[in-house]
Amino acid sequence: MVRVRFAPSPTGFLHVGSARTALFNWLFARHEKGEFLVRVEDTDQTRSNKEFLDEILDSLKWLGMDWDGELVFQSKRLDIYKKYAKELLDKGAAYESEGAVFFKIPDEKIKITDLIRGPIEFDSKVIKDQVMIKSDGFPTYNFACVIDDADMSITHVIRGDDHISNTPKQVPMYKALGFKPPQFAHIPLIMGADGGRLSKRHGATSLSEYRDMGYLPDALRNFIALMGWSPGENKEMASLDEMVKSFDIKNVVKTAAVFDINKCAWMNGQYIKEMELSKLVDLIIPLLKEKKLITEEFDQKKLTELVALYKERIRTLPDLCNLAEFFFKDDFTFDEKGVNKHLKKEGASGILLKLKERFESSDKFDVKSIEDTTRSLADELKIKAAAVIHPARMALTGRTVGAGLFETIEILGKEKTLKRLQDAAEKFK
RNA sequence: GUCCCCAUCGUCUAGCCAGGUCUAGGACAAGGGCUUUUCAAGCCCUCGACACCGGUUCAAAUCCGGUUGGGGACGCCA
Numbered sequence A: 001m002v003r004v005r006f007a008p009s010p011t012g013f014l015h016v017g018s019a020r021t022a023l024f025n026w027l028f029a030r031h032e033k034g035e036f037l038v039r040v041e042d043t044d045q046t047r048s049n050k051e052f053l054d055e056i057l058d059s060l061k062w063l064g065m066d067w068d069g070e071l072v073f074q075s076k077r078l079d080i081y082k083k084y085a086k087e088l089l090d091k092g093a094a095y096e097s098e099g100a101v102f103f104k105i106p107d108e109k110i111k112i113t114d115l116i117r118g119p120i121e122f123d124s125k126v127i128k129d130q131v132m133i134k135s136d137g138f139p140t141y142n143f144a145c146v147i148d149d150a151d152m153s154i155t156h157v158i159r160g161d162d163h164i165s166n167t168p169k170q171v172p173m174y175k176a177l178g179f180k181p182p183q184f185a186h187i188p189l190i191m192g193a194d195g196g197r198l199s200k201r202h203g204a205t206s207l208s209e210y211r212d213m214g215y216l217p218d219a220l221r222n223f224i225a226l227m228g229w230s231p232g233e234n235k236e237m238a239s240l241d242e243m244v245k246s247f248d249i250k251n252v253v254k255t256a257a258v259f260d261i262n263k264c265a266w267m268n269g270q271y272i273k274e275m276e277l278s279k280l281v282d283l284i285i286p287l288l289k290e291k292k293l294i295t296e297e298f299d300q301k302k303l304t305e306l307v308a309l310y311k312e313r314i315r316t317l318p319d320l321c322n323l324a325e326f327f328f329k330d331d332f333t334f335d336e337k338g339v340n341k342h343l344k345k346e347g348a349s350g351i352l353l354k355l356k357e358r359f360e361s362s363d364k365f366d367v368k369s370i371e372d373t374t375r376s377l378a379d380e381l382k383i384k385a386a387a388v389i390h391p392a393r394m395a396l397t398g399r400t401v402g403a404g405l406f407e408t409i410e411i412l413g414k415e416k417t418l419k420r421l422q423d424a425a426e427k428f429k
Numbered sequence B: 001g002u003c004c005c006c007a008u009c010g011u012c013u014a015g016c017c018a019g020g021u022c023u024a025g026g027a028c029a030a031g032g033g034c035u036u037u038u039c040a041a042g043c044c045c046u047c048g049a050c051a052c053c054g055g056u057u058c059a060a061a062u063c064c065g066g067u068u069g070g071g072g073a074c075g076c077c078a
Helices: A016-031 A050-062 A078-091 A141-151 A161-177 A207-212 A217-226 A240-246 A261-274 A277-290 A300-313 A317-323 A336-343 A348-361 A367-381 A385-397 A405-412 A414-427
Strands: A003-006 A035-040 A094-097 A100-103 A109-114 A118-123 A130-133 A156-160 A183-187
Touching: A003 A016, A003 A156, A016 A035, A016 A050, A016 A156, A016 A183, A016 A207, A016 A217, A016 A240, A035 A050, A050 A207, A078 A094, A078 A100, A078 A130, A078 A141, A078 A161, A100 A161, A109 A161, A109 A183, A118 A161, A130 A141, A130 A161, A141 A161, A156 A161, A161 A183, A207 A217, A217 A240, A217 A261, A261 A300, A277 A300, A277 A317, A300 A317, A300 A405, A336 A348, A336 A385, A348 A367, A348 A385, A348 A414, A367 A385, A367 A405, A385 A405, A385 A414, A405 A414
Parallel strands: A003 A035, A156 A183
Antiparallel strands: A094 A100, A100 A130, A109 A118
């Protein structure tokens, strides 16, 4: 049976690249009906930290991944590493020096057949003897990794490209211990726009940052999987189930991918668009509370109507807070360019006042009558409807873009509409 | 410096393993148009790539070699 593992070290947040490594391992395991384990590589006593571990695990769950069995902590397996270290010492395959235990790299060609890259050969002459047990008694990464993968019966090691050079250090260890090395699959790294490894200077790199920025787990997971793998048949959107069904490690590309936040945002918008309205509202409510745009008491029905208006045009959840700020507060901000273009224009203020008067004297205030009122005013003034609509949108929402104006006015309500038209007319006269 | 990996539109990729159906397909972005209200929505169109050189072959994006370019690794970090 296939058994794979994801082996994070709890020394930082879950990086986008690591998340993808975890995802590919998970997809592979689920596709093969095998097992996906999580092993915590916490042998660096000074840098490992429980908060990071919790964050990493939360991120995995958030993306929709689950794992089999209990978490394995390397820090709790010191005896096992020592046992095997002693075995290698006794066999003469290792030696002690300066308080540490070194593995003797045998003089031979080391060949591996990578599932993604095919055969790779190394000359052991260029590899130094490797520390197995540090002088603090803890195992090094390379040694613990080999022992655990063998001990946990891991069949496939799917990991980042940056580990290729660790492979020739590890394979001889398996052999010296009499273990059969697992199959290896090295997936390419994720890069920033400048071609270097994706890091902080390129922007957000951790899963939790994306979650906080309003990205949906389904969208992020879909997007991450697309870097290096594709569902085929020109498809891009794929649910978790569809991915499990069609995932094949052999179809993972060999080339590094540049993380394109713009496409990621686009994809997020697609998922928002397809999401059930009530679900979307549920996701947005906590965000609005956090931004103090609503309190505990709010009109759920009205909010739902608002979200429905904006659902098709937002790419991330906070987009709504920005685009529909006018709905939640009266001292909303004005887009400067829009003010110059539509409000500080000759005659704009007069138009706003006239529109206000028309609304005031109209009994009805539904989308249809709002539209009729607006258009007939434009007709009478012998100007295009746009000449009324643009200033009105700016006056009411502070934005040049948004949902349809008439719907926007209806949801805003008569009272606020009148006041804002009046205020803007005076302010930008 | 040494070793290793990689090379299709600006970006993500399909095609490559089993050479012809590829004047190279899709998506994001960009540019243009339509939607007689904006747009970051929708629809349509356009732009845009097989890094280079050589070899094998009747035929190469696909196979081989080299060059160049990019990336990674060389820790008692993981």
